């Protein structure tokens with residue numbers, strides 16, 4: 001799949017995929033979107049001191065990078081699993097605006113399929129896997145936070161099917177939260193059918209009007 005580097009309104013880079021006519025992030029601000037949707041509304045929302053995070057669509061590693069920064073700031077000990085079917089080449093990663101940061105480089109230097117400690121507050125597990133092939137029983141562990149960062153439902157509908165959210169609900173701990181940039185009514189309803197209590201929250205500055213947070217409450 002071809003990927004083209006583009007610059008978004010907050011100065012941070014993203015990737016454009018011509019084949020899908022889709023970007024990895026919001027063109028209104030990649031970094032601002034990641035920070036708001038996943039770190040501020042997801043990671044910082046959960047109360048646990050040692051949250052286990054699952055990201056669907058590891059991509060450029062921007063969400064992992066911002067999570068590591070948040071972990072260092074808050075003192076939370078984050079265990080982070082990033083799922084990705086198409087890991088990116090160094091050649092592309094080194095051209096991203098934040099690629100000069102030593103922490104960002106450590107994230108990408110970490111081997112796939114191996115739990116790697118990156119500093120005292122962050123353990124990373126990058127898994128090369130197809131999310132649509134993971135079913136109850138063959139995932140690993142339980143999660144307090146899910147960053148649902150797949151390409152849009154119109155581009156990759158198979159990532160947004162009910163059974164995917166049934167799986168995520170099953171592997172999340174009570175009190176856990178899933179966030180996504182997509183606030184479409186159809187996705188909100190699928191999340192509710194899967195058992196989540198879903199909130200619509202304001203979107204990132206200059207970006208989408210609303211985003212979703214789906215919480216798993218004890219039954």
Ligand SMILES: C[S@@+](CC[C@H](N)C(=O)[O-])C[C@H]1O[C@@H](n2cnc3c(N)ncnc32)[C@H](O)[C@@H]1O
Nearest residue numbers: 024057058059060062063084085130131149151
């Ligand atoms: C919107 S981008 C994610 C952006 C990423 N979180 C970042 O910060 O760069 C969607 C990601 O999902 C990945 N992806 C697509 N299909 C997938 C699948 N079936 N299983 C796992 N990952 C998939 C893509 O390769 C891409 O990296």
